[in-house]
Amino acid sequence: MTSVEIEIISARWVLPIDQNQPLANKITVLENHAIVVEERCIIAIGPSDELLARYPDASHTALNHHILMPGLVNAHNLTAMSLLKGLTNPQPLPKWLNDIWTIERQWLSESFARDGVALGIAEMLLSGTTCFSDSYLFPNASASITESLGMRAQIHFPISEQASNWAQNSEEYFEKGLEIADEYRQSALITTGFGPYSANRVSNKSFERIAMLAEEIDRPIHLYMHQHEAEINDSIDKYGLQPIQRLSELGVLSPRTQVIQAGLLDTNSEQLLVESGASVIHCPGASLNLQTAYSPSTKLLKQGVNMGLGTDSAACGNTLNLFSQLNLAVMLSAEADIQKPLSCAAALRMATLGGAETLGLDSEIGSLSVGKQADIIAIDTQTPSLQPLQSITRQLVNAGADAPVSHVWVAGQRKVSDGQLVDIDLNAVLAKSDWWKKQLAS
Structure with missing residues (x-):
């Protein structure tokens, strides 16, 4: 989010990761929910329709086949x-x-x-x-x-x-x-x-x-x-x-x-x-x-x-x-x-x-809740590695490196959109990596 003050991110599923028990066998899954972000922070989480009505002037990112969860x-x-x-x-x-x-x-x-x-x-x-x-x-x-x-x-x-x-x-x-x-x-x-x-x-x-x-x-x-x-x-x-x-x-x-x-x-x-x-x-x-x-x-x-x-x-x-x-x-x-x-x-x-x-940062990040920093990721479920989607928790874990991350926000700023880096010049990063590879081989 770079040019708007409030953004609504709606998704098919939201995983707030709010459980207090580290050995819990289940996690909360909210269906058809949205997260409202203002500047760096989450200011609301709730049913998508309700939040869209409450914030009619907010920008809206609709992720209809996605899972939202903490970064x-x-x-x-x-x-x-x-x-x-x-x-x-x-x-x-x-x-x-x-x-x-x-x-x-x-x-x-x-x-x-x-x-x-x-x-x-x-x-x-x-x-x-x-x-x-x-x-x-x-x-x-x-x-x-x-x-x-x-x-x-x-x-x-x-x-x-x-x-x-x-x-x-x-x-x-x-x-x-x-x-x-x-x-x-x-x-x-x-x-x-x-x-x-x-x-x-x-x-x-x-x-x-x-x-x-x-x-x-x-x-x-x-x-x-x-x-x-x-x-x-x-x-x-x-x-x-x-x-x-x-x-x-x-x-x-x-x-x-x-x-x-x-x-x-x-x-x-x-x-x-x-x-x-x-x-x-x-x-x-x-x-x-x-x-x-x-x-x-x-x-x-x-x-x-x-x-x-x-x-x-x-x-x-x-x-x-x-x-x-x-x-x-x-x-x-x-x-x-x-x-x-x-x-x-x-x-x-x-x-x-x-x-x-x-890291001692759990008051700021690690779960999706009002008042915390908007460190959020979206997973696109329309991919073979997650289909058929019978258990969100098990399949996110079992998909491993194949989990298709489509969007990423850090402190409310969008860093990845549709699987592409937003404000990092990947070609420049890779060019420097290639230069170092040649140096190490010399």
Whole structure:
């Protein structure tokens, strides 16, 4: 919406994703309903005929064969790595990291990050994601291009003891990161947080500082933890504690903490995680490709742990299409417990409201309700992958990457219309991607 103050979006079905129970087996489906958007926010939801009569001067977008639902929230991503898509095969995480780090040392720069994030945003918008969480080097470039393209994101600035192309030591990471947090403090689209890559790559001193600052400036902490045995054993060798136990003692584990994967948890670590109020982000595609332990989603949800869904980077998960992760999440949960797999309704909630809760943005996004930001997507049901439409919930999840996203709004601004980007020059984005491909091959 660019030239009108009020827009009515009517559809055959509306999925508000308003359920409070993360393990619900059903979601509300409203038939022949509409959403009224004024500037950035939803101001009304109701039967289409009633709202059209109430707002006779509003513009009207009629989507007669479509499903309206909240935009997806990709709760973990390293977006700039979209430019590294296809460079590696599925392989164990340690080998994959060594290969990627070699490439990063040679090529990673501010321009690389900017162009990679633009490519990732194009892919995410076209597949229905309206908010993403990012944790990668050159977060200043990531935040800048994201805001300029009108996308919503939570940008986590890295903290490490190891030198990189962006910072030489932990003090420089903190200094640059806090500057970014201050710069985007009033942004309508960008929030920020701390992004220590993983527990074993950050010192106790730095973690204590992160915990103190996160509380002081009210920012989340986003990190990988308990992905594979080597990581846990390394922590025990260095610190005498498993990663979650160590971070709990350092004051890092709290409701602000966003733990990526948490796939290998013994009873003690699981209890600490549950009691801390931390959220867990499930990235099933990346887990399979990197042969790491995937999140025990149903088990954690039953214990009250909030969960979001992520793709991880396109370099390890091969895609930023979050719809592709929904079916994987359900299938992996069935492998863990065929009697009690994750329901399709619960998976959809993880990809929307669960992700928003993980990022601390659930008062603004993640569901369709009056007063929230108008982050909305439309799915065209007139396609073979969704026909015959016998169960909206199951078929949205099972369609995976084939879910045909036709329209996307971020903060009330139309970003995709009839499957095409509205105000992003896709040809220019792809031209830069092709240029980087040639550089990487040289």
